[in-house]
Amino acid sequence: xxxxxxxxxxxxxxxxxxxxxxxxxxxxxxxxxxxxxxxxxxxxxxxxxxxxxxxxxxxxxxxxxxxxxxxxxxxxxxxxxxxxxxxxxxxxxxxxxxxxxxxxxxxxxxxxxxxxxxxxxxxxxxxxxxxxxxxxxxxxxxxxxxxxxxxxxxxxxxxxxxxxxxxxxxxxxxxxxxxxxxxxxxxxxxxxxxxxxxxxxxxxxxxxxxxxxxxxxxxxxxxxxxxxxxxxxxxxxxxxxxxxxxxxxxxxxxxxxxxxxxxxxxxxxxxxxxxxxxxxxxxxxxxxxxxxxxxxxxxxxxxxxxxxxxxxxxxxxxxxxxxxxxxxxxxxxxxxxxxxxxxxxxxxxxxxxxxxxxxxxxxxxxxxxxxxxxxxxxxxxxxxxxxxxxxxxxxxxxxxxxxxxxxxxxxxxxxxxxxxxxxxxxxxxxxxxxxxxxxxxxxxxxxxxxxxxxxxxxxxxxxxxxxxxxxxxxxxxxxxxxxxxxxxxxxxxxxxxxxxxxxxxxxxxxxxxxxxxxxxxxxxxxxxxxxxxxxxxxxxxxxxxxxxxxxxxxxxxxxxxxxxxxxxxxxxxxxxxxxxxxxxxxxxxxxxxxxxxxxxxxxxxxxxxxxxxxxxxxxxxxxxxxxxxxxxxxxxxxxxxxxxxxxxxxxxxxxxxxxxxxxxxxxxxxxxxxxxxxxxx
Amino acid sequence: xxxxxxxxxxxxxxxxxxxxxxxxxxxxxxxxxxxxxxxxxxxxxxxxxxxxxxxxxxxxxxxxxxxxxxxxxxxxxxxxxxxxxxxxxxxxxxxxxxxxxxxxxxxxxxxxxxxxxxxxxxxxxxxxxxxxxxxxxxxxxxxxxxxxxxxxxxxxxxxxxxxxxxxxxxxxxxxxxxxxxxxxxxxxxxxxxx
Numbered sequence: 001x002x003x004x005x006x007x008x009x010x011x012x013x014x015x016x017x018x019x020x021x022x023x024x025x026x027x028x029x030x031x032x033x034x035x036x037x038x039x040x041x042x043x044x045x046x047x048x049x050x051x052x053x054x055x056x057x058x059x060x061x062x063x064x065x066x067x068x069x070x071x072x073x074x075x076x077x078x079x080x081x082x083x084x085x086x087x088x089x090x091x092x093x094x095x096x097x098x099x100x101x102x103x104x105x106x107x108x109x110x111x112x113x114x115x116x117x118x119x120x121x122x123x124x125x126x127x128x129x130x131x132x133x134x135x136x137x138x139x140x141x142x143x144x145x146x147x148x149x150x151x152x153x154x155x156x157x158x159x160x161x162x163x164x165x166x167x168x169x170x171x172x173x174x175x176x177x178x179x180x181x182x183x184x185x186x187x188x189x190x191x192x193x194x195x196x197x198x199x200x201x202x203x204x205x206x207x208x209x210x211x212x213x214x215x216x217x218x219x220x221x222x223x224x225x226x227x228x229x230x231x232x233x234x235x236x237x238x239x240x241x242x243x244x245x246x247x248x249x250x251x252x253x254x255x256x257x258x259x260x261x262x263x264x265x266x267x268x269x270x271x272x273x274x275x276x277x278x279x280x281x282x283x284x285x286x287x288x289x290x291x292x293x294x295x296x297x298x299x300x301x302x303x304x305x306x307x308x309x310x311x312x313x314x315x316x317x318x319x320x321x322x323x324x325x326x327x328x329x330x331x332x333x334x335x336x337x338x339x340x341x342x343x344x345x346x347x348x349x350x351x352x353x354x355x356x357x358x359x360x361x362x363x364x365x366x367x368x369x370x371x372x373x374x375x376x377x378x379x380x381x382x383x384x385x386x387x388x389x390x391x392x393x394x395x396x397x398x399x400x401x402x403x404x405x406x407x408x409x410x411x412x413x414x415x416x417x418x419x420x421x422x423x424x425x426x427x428x429x430x431x432x433x434x435x436x437x438x439x440x441x442x443x444x445x446x447x448x449x450x451x452x453x454x455x456x457x458x459x460x461x462x463x464x465x466x467x468x469x470x471x472x473x474x475x476x477x478x479x480x481x482x483x484x485x486x487x488x489x490x491x492x493x494x495x496x497x498x499x500x501x502x503x504x505x506x507x508x509x510x511x512x513x514x515x516x517x518x519x520x521x522x523x524x525x526x527x528x529x530x531x532x533x534x535x536x537x538x539x540x541x542x543x544x545x546x547x548x549x550x551x552x553x554x555x556x557x558x559x560x561x562x563x564x565x566x567x568x569x570x571x572x573x574x575x576x577x578x579x580x581x582x583x584x585x586x587x588x589x590x591x592x593x594x595x596x597x598x599x600x601x602x603x604x605x606x607x608x609x610x611x612x613x614x615x616x617x618x619x620x621x622x623x624x625x626x627x628x629x630x631x632x633x634x635x636x637x638x639x640x641x642x643x644x645x646x647x648x649x650x651x652x653x654x655x656x657x658x659x660x661x662x663x664x665x666x667x668x669x670x671x672x673x674x675x676x677x678x679x680x681x
Numbered sequence: 682x683x684x685x686x687x688x689x690x691x692x693x694x695x696x697x698x699x700x701x702x703x704x705x706x707x708x709x710x711x712x713x714x715x716x717x718x719x720x721x722x723x724x725x726x727x728x729x730x731x732x733x734x735x736x737x738x739x740x741x742x743x744x745x746x747x748x749x750x751x752x753x754x755x756x757x758x759x760x761x762x763x764x765x766x767x768x769x770x771x772x773x774x775x776x777x778x779x780x781x782x783x784x785x786x787x788x789x790x791x792x793x794x795x796x797x798x799x800x801x802x803x804x805x806x807x808x809x810x811x812x813x814x815x816x817x818x819x820x821x822x823x824x825x826x827x828x829x830x831x832x833x834x835x836x837x838x839x840x841x842x843x844x845x846x847x848x849x850x851x852x853x854x855x856x857x858x859x860x861x862x863x864x865x866x867x868x869x870x871x872x873x874x875x
Contacts, residue, residue, distance in 0.1 A: 121708065124786055151786045172794050176693040181746050189690050
């Protein structure tokens with residue numbers, strides 16, 4: 001199918017335009033600096049000493065200036081999130097540019113890498129030339145102290161040299177840790193080394209303060225290449241192979257007939273010796289702005305995320321997914337945004353981003369995330385314990401002690417080992433404590449009790465979901481289990497951890513940073529949106545659906561096509577309730593075509609499956625096999641002629657590439673598909 | 682922090698240092714600097730390091746991305762057995778290789794980078810990591826004939842498999858639920874040959 005130019009321009013045009021502008025800026029800066037050092041009179045003597053190396057090093061330095069300052073801007077995520085949401089950026093086209101911030105950051109990074117290589121190579125040649133072309137006449141211009149000084153000494157004993165070496169090593173560490181393979185396998189290495197950027201910038205500030213390369217300050221009184229009547233002829237000051245050869249030309253009688261001489265351009269009279277001055281470090285002007293902005297943002301994020309969240313409930317879903325619902329004061333988020341979770345008791349240094357599946361609204365301040373359990377941070381071990389423990393730790397006090405002891409005794413008697421059954425049994429026992437929350441708070445001296453209606457402790461076991469809900473208002477005290485009882489539980493690690501954390505004094509804390517923007521926020525601003533989710537990639541769309549459930553009228557969106565592809569039929573249960581409720585709501589409001597749901601089960605073992613008996617609306621929309629994207633696009637184009645459809649994809653790369661290609665293609669109905677995607681790591 | 686595999690990062694660093702050594706060596710030899718023979722050494726050492734580090738080792742957990750065309754070097758490296766498997770040997774080898782390049786200005790950065798790589802390898806070795814070659818998975822040939830199970834015993838119309846096998850299971854959407862057992866035709870079927 002032919003690429004439609006209109007579609008291509010809409011999808012890729014602005015992005016490529018910005019790239020072109022950035023590229024031309026770089027070329028312009030490089031060219032200007034190169035010409036200045038190649039032909040500028042104030043660098044005449046320096047250029048004679050150093051040759052091409054001078055021009056290359058200074059030209060690459062100016063490109064580095066630009067990129068070191070630009071690279072910090074795309075990572076000011078709070079600022080970008082603010083720009084996305086505010087009315088300051090009215091055009092959707094400009095907002096879509098913000099989606100490419102990560103790509104731009106990487107482009108600047110690669111440019112810094114390449115031009116640092118050029119800069120370093122050129123300066124190494126400069127160091128060599130400084131030492132070889134040393135001459136007494138231009139001693140102050142030369143970085144070497146005597147002739148044939150070992151250039152390695154120049155490198156390690158001058159401030160620019162030393163800081164330069166330091167920067168190269170820091171850059172080496174940062175770049176080797178930023179490759180795709182490392183980011184995908186060991187994200188921590190990437191994150192920790194990338195934070196060395198601060199060292200890099202400090203070294204950079206020192207590097208340019210060295211003032212090693214000087215320009216000539218007195219051009220009017222000493223035009224370069226002029227003849228000193230009483231001394232050396234400045235034009236041929238040195239010839240490298242003959243040592244220093246001075247052409248002595250003495251004018252008898254001093255400078256006579258100055259007018260004739262100054263008119264003759266090839267022979268000028270020098271009034272005085274050349275004076276050299278170090279350049280003002282331009283780099284400070286380039287990088288101070290973005291660096292201050294970025295540091296301010298990090299500080300703001302630090303302060304904002306200092307207060308821990310209150311975990312309301314932890315829900316375990318099938319296919320290794322855990323949902324955490326929490327509350328935080330003054331937390332506002334738009335649907336589609338993501339937050340970064342930090343749990344010091346699981347890992348002091350790791351932060352992980354998760355999309356919000358439920359955003360706080362005016363009526364309900366709860367927000368939540370769904371985590372898929374992979375790896376050692378989310379793994380079935382540390383984080384789950386922490387979350388469950390922090391729930392449980394909210395209820396305690398003198399009265400529960402008795403109940404807890406009872407539970408412990410029951411377990412010991414039953415002599416259950418292993419994970420699943422004991423865990424559920426344990427939690428079932430603890431559930432009774434929920435009713436004592438009132439009494440506990442009375443004990444703890446807290447006056448106000450409130451229970452959010454949708455957080456009733458609900459123990460339905462359908463589909464393997466075990467929902468434990470706790471009203472977390474009270475502080476807790478020690479349960480006073482004796483050591484022997486604790487040891488008896490050590491066979492079951494989960495139970496042991498649970499009890500240990502209940503016994504310990506402080507409840508576990510979870511911190512969040514954010515919210516940060518993502519391209520999925522735009523889906524509410526299109527009249528028609530196509531949202532494609534693969535597996536756990538459904539999370540940004542879940543928050544959109546939750547928002548629509550709350551109130552759909554204020555948004556521009558009038559039709560949503562929701563495609564969800566999963567491998568496992570149980571995965572659909574994560575949001576089956578939400579989808580059914582939403583479908584029902586729109587049916588009641590006589591807008592049955594608002595949300596069009598299609599669920600695909602990509603891997604099947606031949607047996608027809610249904611999601612659950614009560615999800616009839618979803619069962620009839622379940623297809624076996626992979627979606628056929630071309631047909632889907634044609635259908636959407638036909639039903640929405642002439643409109644602009646926003647395409648959003650959160651899933652594997654293969655789907656994303658196919659959708660991108662299809663969005664650029666022509667269709668006979670005049671429908672425009674605008675593709676929005678942000679890549680993660 | 683505890684699960685970081687340092688060897689992978691050290692591998693990237695060593696590969697990058699090898700390239701830096703090669704480039705520095707080319708500049709030194711082409712520019713005919715004094716002591717240019719160090720430049721030649723640096724090119725040789727760089728090529729050796731690049732070849733040694735090209736095949737990526739297998740991660741302990743999860744899948745590893747292979748570098749393009751690395752299976753040939755993997756075969757060569759496997760031949761050396763413990764010499765290539767052990768990271769202590771690699772660490773000291775890299776340290777040793779990096780020292781001579783430090784004598785020349787053009788290659789001094791290669792020395793520094795390779796030295797860093799060797800220290801990360803030492804860290805990896807101390808934590809007990811080893812180089813495990815990535816084996817190509819044997820391709821499973823689908824056997825024709827094994828996938829075809831017993832042909833159906835009843836003529837159409839036939840209820841779907843579940844209704845035939847498990848009459849107690851809940852019906853799938855669109856299933857024709859006549860009876861749980863084999864199809865009972867209401868009218869006897871006579872083959873009429875015309």
